[in-house]
Amino acid sequence: MEIVVKENYEALSNYVAQCIQEQIKDKPSSVIGLATGSTPVGTYKELVEAYKRKEVDFSKISTINLDEYIGLSNDHPQSYHVFMQEQLFNHVNIEEQNTHIPNGVATNLEEECQRYEQVIDTIGPVDLQILGIGVNGHIGFNEPGSSFTGKTSIVPLTESTIEANARFFDTMEEVPREAVTMGIQSILKSKKIILLASGESKAPVIEQLLSGEVTEALPASVLHQHEDVTIVVDPLAYQLVN
């Protein structure tokens, strides 16, 4: 596991965007695994800027997103579908049919999970997977206690996640209670993984992750078992590591 400490969030975002660009330059038909959440927003912004400067061509790549809320239509403003369109897809030359995000309103969600795992196996393996990390160590929506052998599945959201999300919705009833997420095993199929963490709220979990113990109580700790992982942090997220 390699650790890269960048001087601030902008530098971190720029570094990760460069890694993605290099991956696409080396292999124009790369499969890139994408995360949502606030941490990769700066990376996506950098990629859009690079595209405008004609430094990167997304026309042959495919993308596979980690997760989607159950019950939010693909055009719901809080869906990860809309997030990806707004942050990246609408601004670059990626082919819509090459972008993959679980369908959180599929009539048969069990079948949707199987379909998604097949997408990962058919167009994958993912060449470069981008991950964020939850303050409790989750990756994707794999919360503490998730099996390291899990594939794409339906998972309940924790109370703290539901409460944190409530601010984006008019009523409590609208807040999603479940999500479809790639499992830990699905994530580990990726050839290369970059995990990003920024800000002091991530300091305790980064300290725990870098302590080296591998335990299902800290889902991200499974990354110690993968051969090509880079953790990219800013000094705030790294401050508790000696």
Ligand code: F6R
């Ligand atoms: C998002 C995802 C989550 C986030 C994590 C960190 O697709 O899978 O695991 O990466 O919750 O979120 P932020 O970046 O908002 O702190």
